[in-house]
Amino acid sequence: MPDTGASRVSYVPLRDDAARWTTASPVRTVLGVIHNVTSATRLLDLLEPFEGDPRVQVVFTCTGSSAFEAGIREFMTARELPCISWEMALGEKFDLAVSSSRGGELQKIDAPLVGAPHGAGYNKYLQRNRKPETGNRKPETGNRKPEAFGLDAEWLTHDGELIPSAIVLSHDEQRERLRRGCPEAVPRSVVAGDPCMDRLRASLPFREEYRAALGLRPGQKLLVLTSTWGPHSLLGANMDLVRRALAELPSDEYRVLAAVHPNVWYGHGGWQLRAWLAPFLRAGLILPSPDTDVWKAALVAADAFAGDHGSLTLYAAALGVPGLLGAFGEDVVAKDSPMDRLGAALARVAPDVPLERQLARAAAGRAGDERLDGIGALVTSRPMRSAELLRRLYYSRMELPEPEQPAVPRPVALPLPLPAERHGPVAPAAYADARSTADGGLELRRYPAALQDAVTGHLPDPHLVTAEGEPDSRWSRTADVVLARPPARGETFREAAERVFREHPGCWLAAFAGEQANSCVAFTRDGGRTTARWTGAAPPDPVAVAASALYALPDGDRVVVTVAGLPCVLERPAG
Numbered sequence: 393m394p395d396t397g398a399s400r401v402s403y404v405p406l407r408d409d410a411a412r413w414t415t416a417s418p419v420r421t422v423l424g425v426i427h428n429v430t431s432a433t434r435l436l437d438l439l440e441p442f443e444g445d446p447r448v449q450v451v452f453t454c455t456g457s458s459a460f461e462a463g464i465r466e467f468m469t470a471r472e473l474p475c476i477s478w479e480m481a482l483g484e485k486f487d488l489a490v491s492s493s494r495g496g497e498l499q500k501i502d503a504p505l506v507g508a509p510h511g512a513g514y515n516k517y518l519q520r521n522r523k524p525e526t527g528n529r530k531p532e533t534g535n536r537k538p539e540a541f542g543l544d545a546e547w548l549t550h551d552g553e554l555i556p557s558a559i560v561l562s563h564d565e566q567r568e569r570l571r572r573g574c575p576e577a578v579p580r581s582v583v584a585g586d587p588c589m590d591r592l593r594a595s596l597p598f599r600e601e602y603r604a605a606l607g608l609r610p611g612q613k614l615l616v617l618t619s620t621w622g623p624h625s626l627l628g629a630n631m632d633l634v635r636r637a638l639a640e641l642p643s644d645e646y647r648v649l650a651a652v653h654p655n656v657w658y659g660h661g662g663w664q665l666r667a668w669l670a671p672f673l674r675a676g677l678i679l680p681s682p683d684t685d686v687w688k689a690a691l692v693a694a695d696a697f698a699g700d701h702g703s704l705t706l707y708a709a710a711l712g713v714p715g716l717l718g719a720f721g722e723d724v725v726a727k728d729s730p731m732d733r734l735g736a737a738l739a740r741v742a743p744d745v746p747l748e749r750q751l752a753r754a755a756a757g758r759a760g761d762e763r764l765d766g767i768g769a770l771v772t773s774r775p776m777r778s779a780e781l782l783r784r785l786y787y788s789r790m791e792l793p794e795p796e797q798p799a800v801p802r803p804v805a806l807p808l809p810l811p812a813e814r815h816g817p818v819a820p821a822a823y824a825d826a827r828s829t830a831d832g833g834l835e836l837r838r839y840p841a842a843l844q845d846a847v848t849g850h851l852p853d854p855h856l857v858t859a860e861g862e863p864d865s866r867w868s869r870t871a872d873v874v875l876a877r878p879p880a881r882g883e884t885f886r887e888a889a890e891r892v893f894r895e896h897p898g899c900w901l902a903a904f905a906g907e908q909a910n911s912c913v914a915f916t917r918d919g920g921r922t923t924a925r926w927t928g929a930a931p932p933d934p935v936a937v938a939a940s941a942l943y944a945l946p947d948g949d950r951v952v953v954t955v956a957g958l959p960c961v962l963e964r965p966a967g
Contacts, residue, residue: 427493455496511703539573585774620702624721710768826944903939
């Protein structure tokens with residue numbers, strides 16, 4: 393049985409006899425310091441400049457200082473991060489340490505420490521929760537206002553001594569705020585840009601690839617809801633906006649993705665978050681795991697966003713995506729920071745105006761908006777150079793020559809197919825808004841029925857479509873159109889339709905999938921029967937769309953039905 397005593401170094405590259413056991417022969421060891429999953433995702437961006445250099449071994453540790461410790465072990469295991477305990481980390485000497493958070497007793501690390509932000513710069517206030525045993529940290533004096541988290545002496549010093557040997561800034565403007573918050577730290581500041589912003593910009597030429605990877609059909613629009621954590625966040629202060637986005641935006645034309653801060657997932661539990669959002673997930677909400685880069689792909693693919701005071705909102709605005717604010721924590725946003733300016737520039741979501749109209753206004757106003765362009769430019773003053781500048785900083789501190797190959801930002805990896813949401817056998821009830829076009833065709837827009845609220849008046853005269861077997865009597869008894877199950881063995885279509893009419897007292901039209909592909913057999917309560925089929929391109933959900941078209945336009949042998957900008961021809965053969 394191997395020796396597991398505390399006095400023995402169990403991690404191979406740190407053993408005194410490491411040369412006997414290792415395959416590569418690193419000459420420098422770097423410590424990656426993790427505070428929580430949020431900081432870990434940023435840390436991996438910061439460590440990319442070491443890729444391809446076998447002279448450098450990176451090991452990771454966790455400070456154990458975050459209230460959001462859940463998920464860290466799973467994150468590290470899934471990425472096979474070589475990990476050592478915090479106690480072991482404090483007992484070893486490293487050539488460099490990199491941290492994207494200020495939490496924990498970083499002053500005890502025996503290495504030159506590089507401190508970097510874990511978001512889009514420094515934009516929020518945060519006070520340290522002082523424990524009795526750390527009361528030797530000198531309190532703030534006088535009436536000086538605190539600076540943003542990461543730029544204030546409270547987070548940069550211990551017993552009057554600076555903790556980091558280098559403080560990474562993403563923009564020159566942060567240096568003046570650092571001067572106000574901790575003037576003695578200015579000589580240690582390094583403006584090195586923003587690696588995340590650089591990767592987002594490097595990804596822009598591949599927008600269509602990201603859209604396809606996220607499952608968007610041609611012509612669909614993507615709305616990204618960005619929520620940080622806390623009571624002032626989008627989910628904390630305005631979770632109803634998620635409902636509104638799915639209820640008011642036509643489901644064939646829009647996809648809605650919620651990019652939720654890891655602290656929400658790990659603070660409340662993933663199961664709980666999904667339970668809260670279950671009605672929205674059933675209506676098609678995309679909810680990617682918080683420990684992946686899917687949110688980056690989504691921002692590149694987005695047509696619009698609605699956010700709050702989190703970093704993702706600032707990144708989206710910097711990419712030029714039009715957007716709105718669904719919530720904003722003025723009290724936690726640092727004065728005169730880029731986020732503070734963004735809060736003053738973006739319109740708030742109005743409760744009584746259709747959301748689609750508000751998004752259209754935001755899109756119309758975004759092009760050429762110099763104020764938003766200027767705020768976006770404050771994310772980094774070294775665009776597309778962060779990998780280069782971070783690597784220069786790291787290798788100079790390690791006193792190691794840089795690799796010969798250039799350090800360049802790489803596009804974000806294409807998302808793997810998103811896990812399909814589990815769903816029941818009954819399709820959600822939907823309201824269909826069918827409107828005649830000038831050329832005699834029909835434009836159809838569909839909306840989840842269960843999420844509706846009449847406040848904005850976005851559905852002037854819809855009809856209700858539900859599936860046979862719908863358990864909610866609100867829909868099953870009042871539906872105008874019922875999508876029927878196939879006839880039972882020995883049952884004719886007409887007999888099955890009569891059963892549907894008996895069980896659904898409000899139903900006028902019962903529709904079945906026809907025997908041919910993309911065809912539909914429909915019956916009306918007065919005994920009429922129609923067979924219809926799509927010629928050429930078929931719309932999504934062809935039987936349901938055909939049923940709504942037949943309900944809205946009961947006459948005519950041919951109609952062009954437009955769904956999500958796609959014109960499709962529905963024919964009713966004679967006889």
